[in-house]
Amino acid sequence: MAGVDESRLRVWLSKYHNSDVAARDILSVVNHYQGLVPVQETYTFNDGTPMDLVNLNGTIPVSYKGNTYNIPICIWLMDTHPKNAPICYVRPTSDMSIKPSIFVDQNGKIYLPYLHDWTSGSSELLGLIQVMIVTFGDQPPVFAKPKESDMPYPSNSFMPQAGGNYLPPYPPTSYPPTSGFGGYPPYPASSSLPYPSYTPYPTPYPPYSGSGYGGPAPAVGGTGTIKDEHIRESLLTAIEEKLLRRMKELFQQHQAELETLQRTHDELKQGKVKLNTILSRLEKEQSDLDKNITVLKDKEQELDKAIERLSNEEEIDVDDAVTTTAPLYKQLLNAFSEEAAIEDAIYYMGEALRCGVIDLDVFLRQVRTLSRKQFMLRALMQKCRQKAGLAV
Incomplete structure (x- = not known):
């Protein structure tokens, strides 16, 4: 991570809502792709509102037809990152032109299903760049400008130059990550939606028509005839776009299935935790129940022994069942019994009167x-109670 001042980066991200997450994502990208450098610049939204945002400015390596090219890009991180998707652009050099497609518009703004389906917690910058590399490897976003001496046709023809490729090798050192790269100011968002809403995935451009960038270019020699190699190139491009759309559909379908399986897995894990808690509680209750059963059996045996012992003894006279240890207590007991008998007598006399x-x-x-x-x-x-020292 040489060349990245982490302390300065954290100062730039101090106004972000989740500065720690944003810093971690940026450092992870810079660690994997040395051609990208974080820079703080002013981004102007559609309504003219400026805001100081951090962007990743530089190049990413893209493999196309066996060759590796460095594609210049710029990734703007919103201050709500990672809740909202970043805004991404292709920034061509002065000798390059943008090749519009379903993934890149004429202003260089990048549209990807990964950005459209951006989800906080599961989407990250490193995954976004990897999707860009795969997508641009199938359909490059830029092509080399033909020289004026070899260009009798309009500059919006997107056929490859005679004897050349779409993309020339582009060394990272020729792309300084500074504001206003290559004379191009920071691109404003092309979406009409206000911040922080994300621009929806655009409708695919018509791939083949009689005019425009999708149609076959005139022959290089300027005769105006369409050669076989032009038709072949158009057919190959059509097949590539169709296969790419199909691949994206399958990718989104499988991704949705994986998310459903992941949610099911999480629910099963939560259910397992709940079941383990219930089983632990039931085991504890079973242990307590076994202890209580043991205690009750011991008490039952004691009662059986007491009943057996009492059944073998002689009958006790009720008057002799209660004995006192001192004459004072006996006098107290007799007075209490006589007073209770008088209470009963008064009650029954009241019943007789009634x-x-x-x-x-x-x-x-x-x-x-x-x-x-x-x-x-x-x-x-x-x-008597006073004399005995008992409570009155």
């Missing part, structure tokens, strides 16, 4: 006598 068994005079006389005796017994119990 049923008409006794009259009111008899009821009042007996209740007055029993109440006086009950009062004396309660006073005696209170004095």
Whole structure:
């Protein structure tokens, strides 16, 4: 990562929403592709709003027909990166021209399914550049300008020069990553959508028509006739575009299937964690239940022994079941029993009055006598408890 000042890069990214993620993506790209260098420049949107953004400026190696060419590109990172897709351009040199296609418009702006389907968390700059390399290897975005002496035709003819290729070898050193590269100012976004919306994937250009860049170019000799090699080149281009579209469709279909399988895999993993938690809880409850069963069996054995022991003993007189250890406690017990008996007597006398068994005079006389005796017994119990040191 020689030549990249990481501290300066982080200063540039300080206003980004996810500066750490953006810095990590940029450093990963620079580590793999030495021809790209991060630069901070001013980007102007469609509505005229300028904004200081970081871009990756330089070249990427593209293999075309057995030769490797360095394609000049510029990748602008939005301040919301990686939530929103970057804006990408092809920046040709003065001896190159842009070859418009379904992936590059006449301003050099790049359109790719990878950009259109950009997703935060799964999409990254390194994957974007790899898709560019594969795409541009099938359909180069630039071609060499023919010399004026060899060019009797309009400059928008995109047939290869006689005896040459679309792309000349382009060394990385001839592409300085500076603002206004090759006399070209930073390209404004060609989309009419406001920031940060992404320009949708464009409708493919009509590949073959009687005029325009898709049609066969006139013969190099200027006779105006269409030669066999021109028709052959047009057919090859048509086949390439058809195969490329089919490949992209299959790629998107398989990618959607992989995403579905990945979601299913994640759901299964979450279900496994939940099941393991439930099983752990059930095992703990089973262990506690076994312990409780053991305790209950021990208690049951103790009860059986107590019942057997009591069945072998003689019957106990109810009056002798409760004994006291001191005369004071015995006096307290007797007073309590007698007071409880008086309470019951008063209750049943009230029931007899209600049923008409006794009259009111008899009821009042007996209740007055029993109440006086009950009062004396309660006073005696209170004095006994004080004497014994018990709570009153």
